[in-house]
Amino acid sequence: MIGIAVSYIYIATGLHATQSSFFSTTLSWFSNQPYFRAIAKSRTWRLVFAIAVFLGAFLYTFAFSSEGFYTTSIESWRIVLGGFLVGFGTRLSSGCTSGHGISGIASLSTTSVIAVITFLIVGILTATLLEVMWGIV
Amino acid sequence: MNSNMKYFFVFTGGLLFGFGLAISGMAKQEIVLSFLQLKDFGLILLLGASALITMFTINFIPKILKKPLLSGEFKKRERNLTKKTVIGAIIFGVGWGISGQCPGSAIASLGTGNLPVLLGLAAMFLGAYIMGRFFG
Numbered sequence: 254m255i256g257i258a259v260s261y262i263y264i265a266t267g268l269h270a271t272q273s274s275f276f277s278t279t280l281s282w283f284s285n286q287p288y289f290r291a292i293a294k295s296r297t298w299r300l301v302f303a304i305a306v307f308l309g310a311f312l313y314t315f316a317f318s319s320e321g322f323y324t325t326s327i328e329s330w331r332i333v334l335g336g337f338l339v340g341f342g343t344r345l346s347s348g349c350t351s352g353h354g355i356s357g358i359a360s361l362s363t364t365s366v367i368a369v370i371t372f373l374i375v376g377i378l379t380a381t382l383l384e385v386m387w388g389i390v
Numbered sequence: 391m392n393s394n395m396k397y398f399f400v401f402t403g404g405l406l407f408g409f410g411l412a413i414s415g416m417a418k419q420e421i422v423l424s425f426l427q428l429k430d431f432g433l434i435l436l437l438g439a440s441a442l443i444t445m446f447t448i449n450f451i452p453k454i455l456k457k458p459l460l461s462g463e464f465k466k467r468e469r470n471l472t473k474k475t476v477i478g479a480i481i482f483g484v485g486w487g488i489s490g491q492c493p494g495s496a497i498a499s500l501g502t503g504n505l506p507v508l509l510g511l512a513a514m515f516l517g518a519y520i521m522g523r524f525f526g
Contacts, residue, residue: 254410256443262403264451266396267458269467270403272494276518288526298400303497305404310412310501312405322503325419327489329509335489336510338481340517343493345525346478347469350492354437356467359444364471371479372486379487380426
């Protein structure tokens with residue numbers, strides 16, 4: 254479904270439908286820093302895309318899910334600290350799971366292959382160490 | 391390009407993207423973490439399948455169609471390999487392993503009613519801001 258969604262947008266518009274740039278381009282409405290100004294051009298379609306991703310997940314949960322709405326059991330400090338590192342890291346790396354992981358790999362980009370291998374290994378090490386060392390599941 | 395049509399395709403594609411993240415369970419941080427603890431391989435299968443389908447599209451469709459259905463051009467996604475790519479991927483990996491969130495799954499997660507992820511999304515904006523402000 255996700256591969257089809259990305260393909261559908263690409264065939265229709267030529268755009269790579271990826272996620273993490275949304276955070277930076279949306280900030281361009283609030284900041285005049287050169288970094289944000291330089292990427293402001295794609296901010297409208299990226300905002301439309303993010304709203305649609307939110308609504309698509311809502312539609313599934315509201316209309317089709319047998320489990321109903323969901324709330325995570327992960328502690329808030331992990332959500333906040335993890336979120337901060339994800340926001341910083343994906344933008345420094347110019348891509349996330351969808352940017353490097355789907356569009357980048359699909360474009361046969363060496364940069365993205367290296368990025369994906371790196372974040373997979375580090376992600377697995379981090380989650381596994383937290384579990385093994387401190388029993389944080 | 392007729393921008394209303396562009397937004398129509400981005401919007402409907404985004405709906406499908408979010409629907410797919412929710413139906414696959416990847417909007418749940420616990421399921422993402424169970425992959426990162428190597429207990430459940432759904433995430434890597436989903437990521438692999440999505441990348442394969444997209445690989446076919448990106449590499450073959452531009453040979454059949456000269457340009458996207460709406461005018462414009464097929465954009466190439468090019469990123470130069472720098473230290474920032476690798477350091478950023480390491481930092482992202484740590485955050486992913488701590489919280490089970492990544493940008494797309496966090497946005498979809500909010501759609502599944504997961505209000506605590508608002509904190510994570512706010513933190514992602516802060517992280518993206520600090521990166522752009524001081525390291526961009």
